[in-house]
Structures are given as C-alpha cells and as structure tokens.
Amino acid sequence: MTLRDGAWRRQRLADARLYLCTPQRDDLEAFLDTVLAAGVDIVQLRDKDAARTALVRAAETLRVTVERHEALFIVNDDPELAVEVGADGVHVGQDDPSPRDAREVVGDQLMIGRSTHDVGQVSRALKEDCDYFAVGPxxxxxxxxxxxxxxxxxxxxxxxxxxxxxxxxxGGMAPDTVPEVRAAGARRVVVVRAITDAADPGAAVAQLRAALEG
Known part of the structure; x- marks a missing residue:
C-alpha cells in the first residue's frame, strides 16, 4: 500500500496533468472508476449546495476510489472537512480562508491549492503557502x-x-480549447463539464489527455 504522506502527494501533484472537479452524483463510484482509469490525476469534490452530511458520504466514496487508483483527492473550500474525511488537500478561493489559515488546520502533510483570476493574484500565489494554484477562468x-x-x-x-x-x-477547458492554453504555456488543466456532462466520460478523458499531450 502506498504511503500517502506529504512527499508522495507533492510528487504525484508534480506529475499530474488532468484535474477534475465534480459534485456528488448518484453514480459517483462508477463514474470515478471510469475517469480515473482513463487518466484523471486529481479529483476535487466541489458541491457548494450540498449539506455537510451528504458531502461527508460522497467524500468517503471519493477517497476510497481515488486511493484505489493512486490519484489525489481534494476538498473544495473547507480545511476542516479535508482533515475529517482524509483528503489529500484542500482548495481555497480568494474569498475562502487564506492558505496560511488553511495550513494551520491541515498541517504540512496535506496540500493546499489556490484560485487565481488575474495577473496580480498569480504573482501573489507564487509567494503564498500553497502547493499549487489554478489560473482562470x-x-x-x-x-x-x-x-x-x-x-x-x-x-x-x-x-x-x-x-x-x-x-x-x-475555465471552459475542453479538447478544443486545451491547445490554446498549451500554446500559452500551460501543461496542466482543470476540467468540469467536459467530463461530468459527457455521454462517455472515459472517452472525454482520453480526448483531453490527447489534447494535453499533443
């Protein structure tokens, strides 16, 4: 069994290319098995309208499934929930707890992600105590x-x-938009609807991986 410590998590992050945000859904385990087998590296549970009890149930399914595929599991917004459910990290937005405050909750072994929306926030994220950041939409x-x-x-x-x-x-990442962000220098993308709304999520992941890898 893989030791999922901070070093392993950060190396897995460095190797990651494709990051999926998903809400809870009725077919969550089967959906996750499909997309993780097809090439998703990181899954974030993001469902701002769900009750906490429902999030905890979904998080348990997500954690077990992600671990089976040796991928990473991130919780959106809530450092306390990330610790409670055994996630690999938490992602915080500009209006959420700061990376510094989140670090006090999650410690050094869990990762922290940060949202950025403009060049100033990108510059600040480089100096903040976060392990990665997202740029967009x-x-x-x-x-x-x-x-x-x-x-x-x-x-x-x-x-x-x-x-x-x-x-x-x-932000709007899909097989036909990935080439332009690659041309601008991106080698990793976060995807939502191009996978979650796809009739064949596994095929959608394969198309995204092909676009990323050129």
Missing part, C-alpha cells in the same frame, strides 16, 4: 457564473514565472 463558464473570463494573460504570466510551483489552467 480562461473562458466564461457557468461553473463560475458572473465571473468575467480572465483570458490568456494570467496563463502566460504563470508559464513565465511559476517554475517550481505546479499550476493549472481552468
């Missing part, structure tokens, strides 16, 4: 309703300056 997306697209400028900045800290392009 590159395109308008209902997942971030009301947030204007950031375009490619923050992606290009991250590509130029984030040499040692992993980062992911996010």
């Amino acid at each position: 590159v395109h308008a997306t209902p997942t971030k309703a009301g947030r204007p697209p950031a375009g490619l400028a923050p992606v290009r900045l991250a590509a130029a300056v984030a040499r040692d800290k992993p980062w992911f392009a996010i």
